[in-house]
Amino acid sequence: MQGRRLMLTLFDYVIAPIAEFAFMQRALAGALMLSVSACPVGVFLMLRRMSLTGDAMAHAILPGAAAGFLLSGLQIVPMTIGGLIAGIVVALGAGAVARLTIQKEDASMAAFYLISLSFGALMVSLRGSSVDLMHVLFGTVLALNNDALTLIGLVAALTLGILSIFWRALVAECLDPLFLRSVSRLGSPVHFIFLGLVVVNLVAGFQALGTLLSVGLMILPAAARFWSQRVGIMCLLAIALGMLSSVCGLLLSYHASPPAGPAIILSAGVAYFVSVVASPRGILLARRLRAAHRTA
Amino acid sequence: MTACVNLENLTLGYNSHPAVHHLNGVVRKGSLTAVVGANGSGKSTLLKGIVGVLKPMAGACTIAPGVKLAYLPQQSELDRSFPARVVDLVSLGLWPRRGLLGRHRSEDREAVSQALSAVGMEGFEKRAIDTLSGGQLQRALFARVLVQDAELILLDEPFNAIDARTVTDLIDLIKRWHGEKRTIMVVVHDLDLVRQHFPEALLLARQPVAWGEARETLTPDNLLRARQFHEAWDENAPWCAPEEAHNHDGPVPVNSRDHVDRADCRGAA
Numbered sequence: 204m205q206g207r208r209l210m211l212t213l214f215d216y217v218i219a220p221i222a223e224f225a226f227m228q229r230a231l232a233g234a235l236m237l238s239v240s241a242c243p244v245g246v247f248l249m250l251r252r253m254s255l256t257g258d259a260m261a262h263a264i265l266p267g268a269a270a271g272f273l274l275s276g277l278q279i280v281p282m283t284i285g286g287l288i289a290g291i292v293v294a295l296g297a298g299a300v301a302r303l304t305i306q307k308e309d310a311s312m313a314a315f316y317l318i319s320l321s322f323g324a325l326m327v328s329l330r331g332s333s334v335d336l337m338h339v340l341f342g343t344v345l346a347l348n349n350d351a352l353t354l355i356g357l358v359a360a361l362t363l364g365i366l367s368i369f370w371r372a373l374v375a376e377c378l379d380p381l382f383l384r385s386v387s388r389l390g391s392p393v394h395f396i397f398l399g400l401v402v403v404n405l406v407a408g409f410q411a412l413g414t415l416l417s418v419g420l421m422i423l424p425a426a427a428r429f430w431s432q433r434v435g436i437m438c439l440l441a442i443a444l445g446m447l448s449s450v451c452g453l454l455l456s457y458h459a460s461p462p463a464g465p466a467i468i469l470s471a472g473v474a475y476f477v478s479v480v481a482s483p484r485g486i487l488l489a490r491r492l493r494a495a496h497r498t499a
Numbered sequence: 500m501t502a503c504v505n506l507e508n509l510t511l512g513y514n515s516h517p518a519v520h521h522l523n524g525v526v527r528k529g530s531l532t533a534v535v536g537a538n539g540s541g542k543s544t545l546l547k548g549i550v551g552v553l554k555p556m557a558g559a560c561t562i563a564p565g566v567k568l569a570y571l572p573q574q575s576e577l578d579r580s581f582p583a584r585v586v587d588l589v590s591l592g593l594w595p596r597r598g599l600l601g602r603h604r605s606e607d608r609e610a611v612s613q614a615l616s617a618v619g620m621e622g623f624e625k626r627a628i629d630t631l632s633g634g635q636l637q638r639a640l641f642a643r644v645l646v647q648d649a650e651l652i653l654l655d656e657p658f659n660a661i662d663a664r665t666v667t668d669l670i671d672l673i674k675r676w677h678g679e680k681r682t683i684m685v686v687v688h689d690l691d692l693v694r695q696h697f698p699e700a701l702l703l704a705r706q707p708v709a710w711g712e713a714r715e716t717l718t719p720d721n722l723l724r725a726r727q728f729h730e731a732w733d734e735n736a737p738w739c740a741p742e743e744a745h746n747h748d749g750p751v752p753v754n755s756r757d758h759v760d761r762a763d764c765r766g767a768a
Binding site for chain 2: 250368369371372374375377378379380381382383384385386387389428431432433434437
């Protein structure tokens with residue numbers, strides 16, 4: 204009897220909103236595809252200590268999206284192309300400066316993204332009300348149209364394809380770049396291919412989550428690092444965390460009506476803190492294990 | 500005598516200062532050469548130039564076509580915090596065989612575990628690399644070189660941080676490679692080790708001081724001259740005129756003092 208009531212409650216709160224409303228289904232489809240695509244990319248960003256680079260790239264995309272917005276309003280195709288161009292210019296520029304001069308990539312990336320971001324803010328302020336600005340910055344996951352869903356699907360397919368083809372090179376580039384350079388010419392290309400993946404995933408994400416928050420679905424689920432020591436398993440776990448956060452965030456938004464994008468990222472934030480505290484390598488267990496030791 | 504590596508008037512360096520200056524010579528196929536010299540004498544730089552991670556400032560360094568190369572750097576750029584197990588690290592050595600997409604087969608896994616036991620690291624397969632000691636990591640990297648199964652093997656100070664017993668094991672390994680007619684160059688600081696185990700030696704002091712049979716190369720006279728080079732860069736050193744340094748083809752004489760004098764630009768030191 205109680206079980207039945209529980210099932211009914213579960214149905215009311217979890218299944219019904221999604222089953223009944225097409226906008227929820229679209230939002231869920233978009234967020235789940237983004238999780239499949241962006242979360243493994245985020246794991247590699249984390250492993251390469253480039254999490255903040257991901258953040259910088261997200262800001263760098265803004266002027267491109269803004270240019271598209273200036274030219275044709277809140278339209279997905281021009282804004283996407285603009286964001287893609289801006290992201291690639293910044294990624295290549297910062298990467299080239301790092302490889303050709305003594306400046307390291309963190310510093311060159313910071314310089315490029317700040318210049319880019321200020322351009323973007325300037326362009327958005329040239330036209331448009333603050334409502335438009337909010338759309339660009341925070342996304343509209345509950346209003347994903349067919350174009351946006353198609354774009355996200357294409358990016359997800361592309362990302363999974365490239366990750367599976369270049370998996371070995373990516374791992375080698377993270378683990379021992381000098382070794383990869385001594386056995387193969389893939390070292391530099393694989394770095395830029397990876398930066399390209401970061402850019403397309405951010406662009407795919409900003410329709411749903413906005414330029415500022417699309418990076419959140421990439422970085423926060425990389426908390427999977429706390430749960431596993433294997434890169435492959437880490438990526439799968441990150442996808443699972445991303446999907447869980449998407450579902451929780453959307454439902455939270457439906458029931459308590461905060462904006463959906465921030466709700467998704469906040470859910471991922473909760474998953475992050477749970478991992479930090481309660482995972483096998485988190486604060487609690489790591490401390491308890493430290494007290495005991497074996498004989499050999 | 501077949502050449503495995505051909506050094507033609509090779510100058511390598513950083514910021515227009517040479518670290519290896521106009522080096523000519525041939526590394527024979529199947530030779531085992533110790534590269535000896537003081538700090539800053541260009542030993543590591545020479546290996547980097549041969550591997551190709553450092554582009555020559557002048558001259559050329561060519562490896563015989565089809566020769567596969569394995570390189571153990573002095574300062575690995577290995578990220579030890581990366582979540583990899585020892586077996587993952589050593590399996591990277593399968594790259595020349597399987598490349599980007601080739602499946603790792605059962606014989607490959609067999610090769611990896613054989614390499615690990617050859618360096619005395621059976622039982623370490625599943626260990627995370629961030630839990631290894633310095634010497635254990637070095638042995639794991641040696642195992643990776645084994646797996647690479649290369650014809651040309653370049654080892655940069657491989658015996659650093661390694662205990663005496665393991666050094667003996669690794670020397671045996673190097674001798675086995677030598678017996679298999681692989682070409683090996685090893686940067687070593689321990690001159691007794693060189694005299695005992697290495698047939699040939701190259702004594703560097705930015706310029707080559709001597710290159711040939713190990714005992715003849717490491718004479719007190721040569722060693723003294725090798726010690727006298729000026730390690731620090733001279734910011735105002737005159738530019739090396741290119742025409743002085745050319746026309747040094749052909750094999751290097753066993754005791755190559757005159758060769759060295761000819762190659763000397765007399766500018767930098």
